[in-house]
Amino acid sequence: MAYSAWFQCVRGCEGHWSLYEVIYRCPTCGGLLEVIHDVDALRDRGPLAWMRLMDDRVGTTNWPYGSGVWGKKEWVVPDLDDDNLVSMFEGNSNLFWAHRLGLQIGIEDLWVKMCGNSHTGSFKDLGMTVLVSVVNQMMRSGTSPVKAVACASTGDTSAALAAYGAAAGIPTIVFLPRGKVSAAQLIQPIANGALVLALDTDFDGCMRIVQEVTEDNSIYLANSMNSLRIEGQKTVGIEIVQQFDWAVPDWIVMPVGNLGNISALGKGLLLLRDLGIISKLPRLVAAQAEKANPLYRSYRAGFQEKMAMQAETTLASAIQIGNPVSYEKAVKVLEQFDGIVEQASEHELANAAARADRTGMYCCPHTGVALAALFKLVERGVVRHNERVVVISTAHGLKFTSFKTGYHEDTLAEVEALDANPPVYLPADAKVVRQTIDRRLAQAA
Ligand SMILES: *Cc1c(COP(=O)(O)O)cnc(C)c1O
Ligand SMILES: [Zn+2]
Numbered sequence: 001m002a003y004s005a006w007f008q009c010v011r012g013c014e015g016h017w018s019l020y021e022v023i024y025r026c027p028t029c030g031g032l033l034e035v036i037h038d039v040d041a042l043r044d045r046g047p048l049a050w051m052r053l054m055d056d057r058v059g060t061t062n063w064p065y066g067s068g069v070w071g072k073k074e075w076v077v078p079d080l081d082d083d084n085l086v087s088m089f090e091g092n093s094n095l096f097w098a099h100r101l102g103l104q105i106g107i108e109d110l111w112v113k114m115c116g117n118s119h120t121g122s123f124k125d126l127g128m129t130v131l132v133s134v135v136n137q138m139m140r141s142g143t144s145p146v147k148a149v150a151c152a153s154t155g156d157t158s159a160a161l162a163a164y165g166a167a168a169g170i171p172t173i174v175f176l177p178r179g180k181v182s183a184a185q186l187i188q189p190i191a192n193g194a195l196v197l198a199l200d201t202d203f204d205g206c207m208r209i210v211q212e213v214t215e216d217n218s219i220y221l222a223n224s225m226n227s228l229r230i231e232g233q234k235t236v237g238i239e240i241v242q243q244f245d246w247a248v249p250d251w252i253v254m255p256v257g258n259l260g261n262i263s264a265l266g267k268g269l270l271l272l273r274d275l276g277i278i279s280k281l282p283r284l285v286a287a288q289a290e291k292a293n294p295l296y297r298s299y300r301a302g303f304q305e306k307m308a309m310q311a312e313t314t315l316a317s318a319i320q321i322g323n324p325v326s327y328e329k330a331v332k333v334l335e336q337f338d339g340i341v342e343q344a345s346e347h348e349l350a351n352a353a354a355r356a357d358r359t360g361m362y363c364c365p366h367t368g369v370a371l372a373a374l375f376k377l378v379e380r381g382v383v384r385h386n387e388r389v390v391v392i393s394t395a396h397g398l399k400f401t402s403f404k405t406g407y408h409e410d411t412l413a414e415v416e417a418l419d420a421n422p423p424v425y426l427p428a429d430a431k432v433v434r435q436t437i438d439r440r441l442a443q444a445a
């Protein structure tokens with residue numbers, strides 16, 4: 001088995017680099033790198049053999065294949081030493097039939113991929129297990145300059161980096177925009193022992209500083225401009241197809257900010273196609289918050305140019321990004337997948353999340369953005385009633401308690417909380433309690 005993978009420029013410049021080298025951008029043009037696999041070597045197994053191998057590994061405790069990411073190791077980082085791998089058996093998150101919500105919007109075949117049901121509560125675990133594993137191998141080789149790993153974050157990347165770093169015993173440093181991440185997201189890297197730097201700037205400002213600080217290669221940069229993370233995150237699309245017994249849905253909708261995840265989604269699906277496992281591609285929808293919508297603006301202008309902007313404050317704080325690093329990769333993917341970019345206002349995203357919650361979910365605001373985008377596309381007739389739709393839920397709602405509380409207290413800016421359900425405060429009096437219950441049940445009837 002001589003599977004291999006290496007870094008190459010996304011814009012096609014000359015040059016190959018080892019995945020264990022500290023390099024993030026093409027030295028010729030400054031563009032991002034991507035991990036390229038020797039697909040010809042991977043064709044030594046036919047589609048059926050691959051499908052059987054991957055299916056057999058789901059749910060096993062056999063290291064490292066019980067991870068949804070490392071169960072596809074040959075497609076991720078094939079030559080990584082299993083002993084250096086840092087995994088908490090991330091991935092294999094549930095993909096469930098959102099039947100009741102689907103019926104309400106007229107899409108019976110609506111599914112939600114629960115990427116927030118993961119070790120640190122977001123899909124960022126999928127990419128971080130790969131990045132930290134590669135760094136671990138580099139550091140253990142004894143020849144690498146790397147002493148620590150750092151990232152700028154809107155909250156979830158830092159939680160994932162801190163956890164995987166702690167699992168490996170690797171020092172981590174996280175740069176957060178002060179006051180712009182949730183309390184749960186702030187406490188996660190603190191608990192895992194990271195050096196937590198809360199800077200008086202926004203995410204884009206943190207990104208600039210972390211790039212400067214990591215220039216000398218002693219601190220490894222863990223942001224998604226580092227394409228190792230993309231290799232892990234690309235398993236989400238593969239996993240969705242696998243969960244449908246290797247059938248491709250018609251649509252996949254996801255919230256986007258820095259645009260790494262949508263690039264990853266496309267990359268995984270294209271690999272399945274190149275290996276002959278699937279023959280059609282789903283259409284993709286990238287959903288943005290109106291307050292931070294550079295991709296939406298570019299899309300409306302036919303992707304003629306990147307339209308970086310100053311992101312405004314949005315409830316969807318993990319996608320409050322004005323200058324997305326993976327813009328070029330994402331545009332390429334959206335073009336290949338006949339993609340659409342849609343946006344959601346604060347009012348729309350908060351009410352979409354609440355509406356889904358009423359059907360048993362517990363959506364983070366970013367999932368609210370994706371759902372709101374879907375609702376609009378269904379109303380416009382773009383997504384049709386008989387189509388199979390998957391919405392990617394990117395984080396766990398429990399990380400966003402103040403969003404939920406604010407909604408149900410109807411105190412969120414620019415939001416009219418249509419489904420607010422505040423608690424009822426009553427004296428400890430059985431008669432009053434019973435009357436209140438009866439009134440509520442009569443309303444519901
Ligand atoms: C990181 C993140 C996103 C956006 O992913 P990008 O790769 O930055 O586009 C969406 N939702 C949540 C919850 C996230 O943490
Ligand atoms: Zn280049």
